[in-house]
Amino acid sequence: MRMHPSYEMLRPGKKFPHVWCPGCGHGIVQGAIIRAVQKLGLPRDEMVMVSGIGCSSRMPVYVDFNSLHTAHGRAIAFATGVKLHNPKLHVIVITGDGDALAIGGNHFIHAARRNADLTVILMNNNIYGMTGGQYSPTTPIGKRASTAPYGTAERDFDPCALAQAAGAAFTARGVVYNAVELEKLIETALTRKGFSLVEAISPCPTLYGRLNKEGSAVKMLQWQKANTVNVKAAEKLPPDQLNGKIITGVFHDVETIPYTQIYNQIIQRAQASK
Amino acid sequence: MSKDIRLLQGNESCSLGAIYAGCNFFGGYPITPSTEIAEEMALMLPREGGRFIQMEDEIAGIATVLGAAAAGAKAMTATSGPGFSLMMELLGYGCMAEIPCVIVNVQRGGPSTGLPTKGAQADVMQARWGTHGDHPTIALCPSSVEESFKLTVRAFNLAEKFRMPVILLLDEFIGHMREKMEIPGPGEMEIYNHPQPTCQPAAYLHYGDGSSVGGAYASLGSGYRFNITGLTHDQHGFPTGRADEIQWKMDRLRAKVEDHLAELIEVDQEFMDDAEIAVFSYGGAARTAQQAVREARAKGIKAGLVRPITLWPFPNQALAEVLRKVKTMIVAEISQGQLLGEVQRVNQFHTKVVPVQRYDGEMLTPTEVVNAIVEAAK
Numbered sequence: 001m002r003m004h005p006s007y008e009m010l011r012p013g014k015k016f017p018h019v020w021c022p023g024c025g026h027g028i029v030q031g032a033i034i035r036a037v038q039k040l041g042l043p044r045d046e047m048v049m050v051s052g053i054g055c056s057s058r059m060p061v062y063v064d065f066n067s068l069h070t071a072h073g074r075a076i077a078f079a080t081g082v083k084l085h086n087p088k089l090h091v092i093v094i095t096g097d098g099d100a101l102a103i104g105g106n107h108f109i110h111a112a113r114r115n116a117d118l119t120v121i122l123m124n125n126n127i128y129g130m131t132g133g134q135y136s137p138t139t140p141i142g143k144r145a146s147t148a149p150y151g152t153a154e155r156d157f158d159p160c161a162l163a164q165a166a167g168a169a170f171t172a173r174g175v176v177y178n179a180v181e182l183e184k185l186i187e188t189a190l191t192r193k194g195f196s197l198v199e200a201i202s203p204c205p206t207l208y209g210r211l212n213k214e215g216s217a218v219k220m221l222q223w224q225k226a227n228t229v230n231v232k233a234a235e236k237l238p239p240d241q242l243n244g245k246i247i248t249g250v251f252h253d254v255e256t257i258p259y260t261q262i263y264n265q266i267i268q269r270a271q272a273s274k
Numbered sequence: 275m276s277k278d279i280r281l282l283q284g285n286e287s288c289s290l291g292a293i294y295a296g297c298n299f300f301g302g303y304p305i306t307p308s309t310e311i312a313e314e315m316a317l318m319l320p321r322e323g324g325r326f327i328q329m330e331d332e333i334a335g336i337a338t339v340l341g342a343a344a345a346g347a348k349a350m351t352a353t354s355g356p357g358f359s360l361m362m363e364l365l366g367y368g369c370m371a372e373i374p375c376v377i378v379n380v381q382r383g384g385p386s387t388g389l390p391t392k393g394a395q396a397d398v399m400q401a402r403w404g405t406h407g408d409h410p411t412i413a414l415c416p417s418s419v420e421e422s423f424k425l426t427v428r429a430f431n432l433a434e435k436f437r438m439p440v441i442l443l444l445d446e447f448i449g450h451m452r453e454k455m456e457i458p459g460p461g462e463m464e465i466y467n468h469p470q471p472t473c474q475p476a477a478y479l480h481y482g483d484g485s486s487v488g489g490a491y492a493s494l495g496s497g498y499r500f501n502i503t504g505l506t507h508d509q510h511g512f513p514t515g516r517a518d519e520i521q522w523k524m525d526r527l528r529a530k531v532e533d534h535l536a537e538l539i540e541v542d543q544e545f546m547d548d549a550e551i552a553v554f555s556y557g558g559a560a561r562t563a564q565q566a567v568r569e570a571r572a573k574g575i576k577a578g579l580v581r582p583i584t585l586w587p588f589p590n591q592a593l594a595e596v597l598r599k600v601k602t603m604i605v606a607e608i609s610q611g612q613l614l615g616e617v618q619r620v621n622q623f624h625t626k627v628v629p630v631q632r633y634d635g636e637m638l639t640p641t642e643v644v645n646a647i648v649e650a651a652k
Binding site: 014015046048061065067068074078079080081085088106107110266267273274 | 321
């Protein structure tokens with residue numbers, strides 16, 4: 001019997017079945033991360049997966065890396081400590097829209113500002129899944145949630161634009177429908193120095209889909225397929241044709257000196273003046 | 275070699291103690307009256323090859339400390355009231371995930387923003403119960419600049435051995451007081467570093483039996499791949515909902531402190547051999563109490579001082595022995611009675627317990643305590 005190529009990177013036994021609902025996109029993101037790591041040949045003893053709280057944040061339990069499942073919103077801050085103490089480690093942060101942008105928003109922008117050398121995979125399902133479908137900072141205005149029974153009154157964040165404005169080195173967005181592109185974006189992000197963000201749009205049929213009458217998991221993926229525009233194609237389209245569309249691809253990619261490298265220079269400076 | 279004698283603040287000696295203990299990571303956020311600790315660490319750590327980071331808030335400060343410590347650092351943060359409040363959730367994370375680190379709280383007047391530049395001793399219960407859920411607590415409270423150094427070293431040793439956050443409960447009075455102290459030479463004080471596992475990675479249990487106190491445990495990136503979570507977990511560190519495993523975890527956390535009281539609890543006593551009146555006091559207030567007891571002795575009153583160096587676990591037994599012996603116990607503190615409540619809880623002997631408190635931002639004066647002693651001696 002041939003084993004699934006991702007199997008060796010997982011923790012079988014007690015850790016499965018996982019908590020994700022049928023039709024959830026998070027498993028596709030997990031698969032894309034594993035394949036990207038395998039493709040780059042990164043040694044898993046040097047991989048640290050750090051997460052916060054929420055559906056997406058359960059991923060580190062399933063993947064056989066060093067794993068640190070932290071408190072709600074704090075993954076990026078914990079990860080900053082891990083990376084700063086041991087810069088040799090590859091630190092991937094797994095987070096969700098509520099975890100990264102609401103309770104963890106402060107850490108998100110400041111990690112981008114100081115260019116902490118982290119690869120952040122933000123799984124955006126536009127809702128709080130684990131607590132039962134409350135609206136998040138990426139729930140589009142007017143959409144329903146269990147705490148917005150008449151639709152939300154709030155505008156949503158664009159995580160990639162937010163990270164770029166705060167100083168991130170690399171920002172990109174993919175959708176789980178296009179798992180191949182998503183995998184490539186994650187692979188590129190893993191090779192970049194400094195703060196890298198990949199926003200992975202991942203449907204939540206159980207809560208967001210049901211509350212907003214978006215149909216089955218398959219229908220939600222079909223909607224992704226029909227409404228996704230690559231950033232290069234989007235550049236040629238007038239703005240009115242991009243309303244309500246998901247733009248994917250790399251938005252920002254600059255060469256930077258990451259925080260840990262600058263801090264190593266500070267250590268040299270301090271030791272020279274000793 | 276000539277002696278290294280310096281005039282230092284309690285905050286400075288705390289930083290020097292941390293470096294002596296081998297601290298190589300500090301994450302924090304500036305807050306009065308603890309800021310000198312961060313400033314000293316920012317200066318000293320890079321020289322020693324360690325790392326300092328000023329985060330966006332105290333929550334992030336303790337988060338980086340826990341992350342770095344999970345990756346093998348000897349890590350510390352320092353804060354005061356409002357920042358300590360913000361750290362409460364992750365203090366519990368450190369207890370649950372069993373991550374060693376030192377959290378310094380230089381106590382100031384509260385509640386809320388309160389008295390940023392004035393000392394207090396009203397975080398006693400917050401240190402014990404500030405984070406939610408049942409959990410072990412170790413809190414040490416220095417009463418001098420020299421003790422601030424030595425208890426910081428001890429805090430690191432206990433954190434490493436007991437695999438948990440250890441609180442150094444300073445107060446502004448000691449933090450900002452300047453005294454002469456002799457810096458211990460290398461090797462003069464014992465430094466405990468936890469052992470590393472030697473088993474095959476496949477056989478490694480991050481929370482295996484015997485690893486709770488004084489055992490071996492691995493760091494992230496050490497070749498032992500394991501999971502750390504704030505969820506209640508099994509021996510592997512994987513989340514569990516099983517009653518037997520939950521019970522095991524909670525018993526393990528409780529046993530850390532409850533099975534090692536003799537090792538953890540330190541109480542200083544002065545003039546207690548024949549004392550009829552005792553003063554119970556810690557930290558900055560204990561300096562006042564010490565002076566008051568000496569003045570009372572000069573008046574011919576049999577007074578003595580009982581000073582907890584370990585505040586948590588609370589020195590129940592040592593205190594009970596004193597309460598059984600003396601006529602009156604005076605509890606001197608810069609609080610509306612957080613220490614007093616604990617003394618009353620331990621007092622099963624109908625011993626008269628008298629509070630002497632200030633909470634107006636000023637230090638208790640020896641006269642105030644002497645007056646209480648004289649009154650009790652009548």
